[in-house]
Amino acid sequence: MLQISICDDNLDELTNMVRLINLYSASKNLSCEHAVFPNGFELVSALEKGKRFDIYCLDIIMPGFTGIDVAKEIRAFDKTAPILFFTSSPEFALESYSVKAINYVLKPISKEKLFFTFDELLEQLHSKKEEDSVIVKSSEGLQKILISNLAFAEVLGRSVLYHLRSGRVVECTEPFSAVCDKLLRHTCFIKPHRSYLVNMQYIDTVENHRLTLQSLSSVPIAQGKAREIRQQYLSYQMERE
Known part of the structure; x- marks a missing residue:
């Protein structure tokens, strides 16, 4: 289910957008829901209450709180x-x-404009979803792990353990070098130790000899690598700003 927000202070424009998005979803057999907002304040208020959307459609020229202002809040x-x-x-x-x-x-x-724009957007979203996952072979068979759900991976003997943010651990038998090749393609991963790969979005603190994750798990930092890891983590956080 695709969640779409539409924000425009012009009621006619808002109605037209809803009509076109309904036409688009019907023509593509797409399952989606939309929420309409007559101003940016109401959309931001919904976000502050925990509401999230997959796509945000914003008018820019709105009195008091422009679309650019709303986008910064988003x-x-x-x-x-x-x-x-x-x-x-x-x-x-x-x-x-x-x-x-x-x-x-x-x-x-x-x-025509809306259909072309949404065709391009959904193609990009589909590509991103494909990129942001890895396929692993465990005792349970092939499994797809979303990068956003993977906190860290470690090698233990001949096994690789994928630690998910839910606390679940997926155990696989594969070379750790192959795991490194797959995960280090994603800029959110670092290798603080020869036996670990960590998703930086789950790091809570960086110390001299270890990383503490938001789950309170602890991952060692190899001797002499603390400065490099701090710099990588800082660069990652600055890119996300």
């Missing part, structure tokens, strides 16, 4: 969700990139 809650700007003016195109908007579409929004 990024405080969600660094990666696609933001689509729909606007009558091209003057904010450059500023839209500061909040990592995925597209910038000029009004009026026609069926």
Whole structure:
């Protein structure tokens, strides 16, 4: 189920967007729900209450709280969700990139424009989902592990243990070098020790000899690598800002 938010202070534009998105989802046999917001304040209020969306469709020129302002608030809650700007003016195109908007579409929004934009967006989302996972072979068979669910991996004897954020551990028999090749392609992973790979989004503290994760698990840092690990972690956090 795809969750879409639509924010526009113009009721006619809001109604048109809902109509076009309904047409699109029907034509693609896509399961989705949408929520409409007549101003940015109501959308941000929903986010503050814990509501999240897979896609954000924002008008830019809105009184009091512009679409750019709303997008900055969204990024405080969600660094990666696609933001689509729909606007009558091209003057904010450059500023839209500061909040990592995925597209910038000029009004009026026609069926052709919206269908083309959403086709591109869903293709990117599909590709991202494929990239952000690994397939592993355990005693239970082939399993797909989402990168966002993987806290760390370690080698123990001839086994590789994948520690998921839920606390579940998936045990596989495969060369750790192959695991390193797969996971280090993702910029969120570091190798603090020859036997461990850690997803930096789950790091709580970096000390001289160990990493403490949000789950309170402890991962050793190899002798002499603490400075390098701190720098990698700092760079990762700065890129996410």
